[in-house]
Amino acid sequence: MKILVCISHVPDTTSKINFTEGDTKFDTNGVQFVINPNDEFGLTRAMWFKEKQGASVDVVNVGGPETEPTLRKALAIGADGAIRVNTPATDGFAVAQQLAKVVQDGGYDLVIAGRESIDYNGGMVPGMLAGLIKANFVTNCISLEVDGTNAKAIREIDGGKETVSTSLPLVIGGQKGLVEESDLRIPNMRGIMMARQKPLKVVEPMDANTETASVKFEKPAPKGAIKLIDPDNIDELINLLHNEAKVI
Amino acid sequence: MSVLVYTESDKGTFKKTALEVASYAKTVADQMGTTVTAITFNADDTSVLGNYGVDKVLKVNNSQLETFNANGYASAIAQAVKNENAKVVIVSSSADSKYLAPLLAIDLDAGYASNVVEAPTSTSPFTVKRTAFTNKAFNMTAINTDVKIVGVSKNAFGLKENSGSATAEDFSPSIPELGVKVESVDKVTGQVTIADAETVVSGGRGLKGPENWGMIEELADVLGAATACSKPVSDLGWRPHSEHVGQTGKPVASNLYIAIGISGAIQHLAGINASKVKVVINTDSEAPFFKAADYGIVGDAFEVVPKLIEKLKAFKAQQ
Numbered sequence: 166m167k168i169l170v171c172i173s174h175v176p177d178t179t180s181k182i183n184f185t186e187g188d189t190k191f192d193t194n195g196v197q198f199v200i201n202p203n204d205e206f207g208l209t210r211a212m213w214f215k216e217k218q219g220a221s222v223d224v225v226n227v228g229g230p231e232t233e234p235t236l237r238k239a240l241a242i243g244a245d246g247a248i249r250v251n252t253p254a255t256d257g258f259a260v261a262q263q264l265a266k267v268v269q270d271g272g273y274d275l276v277i278a279g280r281e282s283i284d285y286n287g288g289m290v291p292g293m294l295a296g297l298i299k300a301n302f303v304t305n306c307i308s309l310e311v312d313g314t315n316a317k318a319i320r321e322i323d324g325g326k327e328t329v330s331t332s333l334p335l336v337i338g339g340q341k342g343l344v345e346e347s348d349l350r351i352p353n354m355r356g357i358m359m360a361r362q363k364p365l366k367v368v369e370p371m372d373a374n375t376e377t378a379s380v381k382f383e384k385p386a387p388k389g390a391i392k393l394i395d396p397d398n399i400d401e402l403i404n405l406l407h408n409e410a411k412v413i
Numbered sequence: 414m415s416v417l418v419y420t421e422s423d424k425g426t427f428k429k430t431a432l433e434v435a436s437y438a439k440t441v442a443d444q445m446g447t448t449v450t451a452i453t454f455n456a457d458d459t460s461v462l463g464n465y466g467v468d469k470v471l472k473v474n475n476s477q478l479e480t481f482n483a484n485g486y487a488s489a490i491a492q493a494v495k496n497e498n499a500k501v502v503i504v505s506s507s508a509d510s511k512y513l514a515p516l517l518a519i520d521l522d523a524g525y526a527s528n529v530v531e532a533p534t535s536t537s538p539f540t541v542k543r544t545a546f547t548n549k550a551f552n553m554t555a556i557n558t559d560v561k562i563v564g565v566s567k568n569a570f571g572l573k574e575n576s577g578s579a580t581a582e583d584f585s586p587s588i589p590e591l592g593v594k595v596e597s598v599d600k601v602t603g604q605v606t607i608a609d610a611e612t613v614v615s616g617g618r619g620l621k622g623p624e625n626w627g628m629i630e631e632l633a634d635v636l637g638a639a640t641a642c643s644k645p646v647s648d649l650g651w652r653p654h655s656e657h658v659g660q661t662g663k664p665v666a667s668n669l670y671i672a673i674g675i676s677g678a679i680q681h682l683a684g685i686n687a688s689k690v691k692v693v694i695n696t697d698s699e700a701p702f703f704k705a706a707d708y709g710i711v712g713d714a715f716e717v718v719p720k721l722i723e724k725l726k727a728f729k730a731q732q
Contacts, residue, residue: 176546178547178660182546283546285545285552289525289527301593302516320508321663322509325601327480327596327597327600331592376523380553382551383551384550389707391706394710399721402692402710406692410689412612412690
């Protein structure tokens with residue numbers, strides 16, 4: 166089984182979010198970038214398929230040279246090879262088209278992406294990719310087993326979960342549950358050394374068109390100060406929630 | 414030309430989010446000087462949709478689509494869009510809508526913007542405001558395709574009643590290969606879910622152990638709320654993973670979020686920030702949650718929560 170894991174290069178959760186160039190660009194100054202958490206759960210599940218079922222695992226990112234340390238980290242965690250499509254990630258559709266080309270050229274059977282990235286939160290790339298390559302698709306995926314060309318997955322739904330059966334080729338929108346937080350791997354020195362020897366292939370982009378354009382960013386209005394209520398005056402809290410906030 | 418809206422139902426009853434997306438569709442249709450067509454799956458009585466601005470309902474009744482299937486539903490919606498010559502498609506932010514929308518986008522060559530919080534600021538170019546950076550910023554996004562798909566954030570736009578009535582007709586789309594087959598569904602019944610809840614009561618490690626969740630459940634019960642928990646609590650196995658809210662857990666966009674014994678790690682706040690009103694109860698006045706909340710009580714949950722339950726019961730009895 167050939168697995169491709171899509172890796173988004175995203176600001177760490179604790180990063181300060183600021184914008185530059187008239188609020189049109191994300192300010193990367195002083196920001197630490199990491200593997201998108203939803204993708205890391207998928208990558209770790211892919212490692213399980215590699216170790217238990219002999220799968221090969223490549224990782225891919227669509228982005229500029231600045232994303233290579235994130236791909237190297239994925240190699241240090243255990244991926245066999247990395248591919249970087251050398252073009253900025255403009256919109257979800259453009260990224261999905263680049264990924265579709267990589268999947269078709271590489272003959273991958275299973276693509277594991279995250280349900281969404283924690284920066285743009287579009288949540289559309291995995292589904293669009295599946296639509297483009299006419300593969301089966303399961304998102305919000307919290308469990309995945311593959312037996313030959315058959316796959317069994319569990320999808321989180323509103324208020325519960327559902328178990329589905331499907332077949333390869335398959336695209337997954339993964340999240341926590343594919344593996345647990347405690348299963349995530351911190352690259353060790355040997356992994357980091359080996360990652361330097363592993364192939365990181367840079368491919369030039371295909372002609373892709375965009376469908377949407379980011380016009381501008383805005384930060385939420387600053388929040389008003391908290392109202393503290395004396396623990397001996399619970400009536401006041403109920404009064405505020407009822408008359409001021411109007412939520413009870 | 415019209416605006417098409419996918420109105421979700423559960424066992425024939427429309428969810429609140431369905432009425433919210435219908436309200437949104439009506440606003441867009443007014444901006445564009447056109448009408449609203451809704452598509453429904455296996456729902457008999459669709460009259461309520463008229464009260465939220467829907468002019469026409471396309472009713473799909475098909476046993477193959479008894480349970481949600483992203484390919485099947487997306488294909489049916491795409492056929493409806495073509496039939497109606499709709500230029501804008503409105504969906505919600507439910508797990509199902511987010512599942513089908515990208516497939517629909519490919520089928521229709523349509524641009525898709527998710528997590529949209531307001532009516533379009535302009536219809537030409539078609540521009541919407543959506544959340545990004547996990548609720549830490551907004552992004553104005555232009556959709557430049559002929560057909561546009563808008564995914565509306567839960568609880569952001571609200572309900573707008575309209576004194577109208579909707580005509581209904583049967584719609585029989587062709588069903589594509591479904592590709593993914595549902596084997597079993599494990600869904601809580603008779604309990605408010607985090608996705609649908611107006612109020613969420615959430616507990617953290619400050620509650621010291623799973624045996625102390627009785628008061629959380631009782632408080633949730635009084636408020637008609639869903640229960641949730643922080644990541645450490647689900648990692649420790651005190652509560653099921655399905656209750657974990659935060660960046661890697663479930664997102665919460667309720668009207669009222671009550672955090673009890675939760676310090677407010679940035680990953681937790683990222684997941685619940687879309688909630689309108691936040692209340693924190695914590696012994697530590699330095700806890701980061703006090704910077705994110707609207708109302709706070711510095712105090713011991715084991716003393717405050719039972720009092721709150723008692724006072725709320727009295728309040729509810731008066732209402």
